[in-house]
Amino acid sequence: LRSPVAADIQDELICTICLEYLTEPVIITCGHNFCRACITQCCEEWEKGTRPELTCPQCREPFQKWEFKPNTQLNNIESLKLFCEEDGEAICWVCEKSRDHRWHTVVPIEEAAQDYKVKLQEALGPLRKELEQALALKSKEDEKTSEWKVKEKREVITDEFNRLHTWLKEEEQGLLQRLAEEERETLQRLQENVTKLSQQRSSLQQLIAEIEKKCQQRAAELLKVRDRRHRNSSSEPGAVSTELKNVYKICLAMKEMLQRFWGEWKLLSHSAILCLVDMTLDPDSAHPKPVLSEDRKCVRHGDKRQDLPNTPERFDPCPCVLGTEKFTGGRRYWEVEVGDKTDWDLGVCRESVSRKGEVTLSSGNGYWAVVLRNGEYETCTSSRAPIPVSVRPSRVGIFLDY
Numbered sequence: 001l002r003s004p005v006a007a008d009i010q011d012e013l014i015c016t017i018c019l020e021y022l023t024e025p026v027i028i029t030c031g032h033n034f035c036r037a038c039i040t041q042c043c044e045e046w047e048k049g050t051r052p053e054l055t056c057p058q059c060r061e062p063f064q065k066w067e068f069k070p071n072t073q074l075n076n077i078e079s080l081k082l083f084c085e086e087d088g089e090a091i092c093w094v095c096e097k098s099r100d101h102r103w104h105t106v107v108p109i110e111e112a113a114q115d116y117k118v119k120l121q122e123a124l125g126p127l128r129k130e131l132e133q134a135l136a137l138k139s140k141e142d143e144k145t146s147e148w149k150v151k152e153k154r155e156v157i158t159d160e161f162n163r164l165h166t167w168l169k170e171e172e173q174g175l176l177q178r179l180a181e182e183e184r185e186t187l188q189r190l191q192e193n194v195t196k197l198s199q200q201r202s203s204l205q206q207l208i209a210e211i212e213k214k215c216q217q218r219a220a221e222l223l224k225v226r227d228r229r230h231r232n233s234s235s236e237p238g239a240v241s242t243e244l245k246n247v248y249k250i251c252l253a254m255k256e257m258l259q260r261f262w263g264e265w266k267l268l269s270h271s272a273i274l275c276l277v278d279m280t281l282d283p284d285s286a287h288p289k290p291v292l293s294e295d296r297k298c299v300r301h302g303d304k305r306q307d308l309p310n311t312p313e314r315f316d317p318c319p320c321v322l323g324t325e326k327f328t329g330g331r332r333y334w335e336v337e338v339g340d341k342t343d344w345d346l347g348v349c350r351e352s353v354s355r356k357g358e359v360t361l362s363s364g365n366g367y368w369a370v371v372l373r374n375g376e377y378e379t380c381t382s383s384r385a386p387i388p389v390s391v392r393p394s395r396v397g398i399f400l401d402y
Contacts, residue, residue: 012033017041026069034068081108082095082108085112091195127394154277280298282296285355287316292321368381370387
């Protein structure tokens, strides 16, 4: 170990600015020593105004500009040309003869440095091997990440088609039900007409037989038959159309709507898959009431306010939270699981929106959103507009093209 005296001397040889051994040591009025280049740089920084006051870097005692002089004593100190292997430090020729290093292994500092270089070179081999292994593992993890992204996109496609199939099945059932109702009504009217025609036929047959019988009678009797014929005349039943016109029109409209929907859906789904992003929630923007999950993927309404710092980024008093990801342009798509929640707001906003006070969702205030209130869906842009929804969604997709 070093003696206290040797340690003090070695500390005196260290410049507290560059933390290296003193080069051209100079001393200032407070008695501290620095490299000439280091203290000169301090003076130059003070002249440029980057330092408020010219003070000693070690004790903060003020001193006058360029008020330093060479320290001849430190300049005359023997340079460290030897290396003590036991203590692992550089020493001078005088220290080698001292009691502290007399029985230690001492070699020239250049030789010790060369030995250490050899050891470092030998250590590079295993390190390079570890690096290769790390790169190989990283490559495998990258492949797994790529496979996971493909799997995620595959799940998105499957889910979208499942929802589309469900919607088409519901529409099919609705149309078939309406077709059955119209068919039943048409058959009922046809049956009623058949019954009326049968009754009219019987009445006419009876009247014909009576007329043929009375043709042999006198004029007075014939006039009675004439009056009865007028009394027994009945209106002819109206013809019933067997064409299911309403359902046919519905089918034509449905076909046109499906063709338009399919084209738009293919374009949107292709763009959405290519632009799929992994969204997380920003805890710094969250109102103190909502509670975020550990992975910052879910949020729920808490029972009480959390003790959080009231920063400019945090919404208050509106219970809002933003996503961590920020977009300056391009196409992006993500989905939000809303489940069976009865009230929610989803959308995008400018980063510059006001987060303090009441929030009004409109494009004029920097918000573009879809909301669910009282079972009704609405868009919030320049004005509010209702969204007709036949099937209540449990997941909402957001497609940003900006």
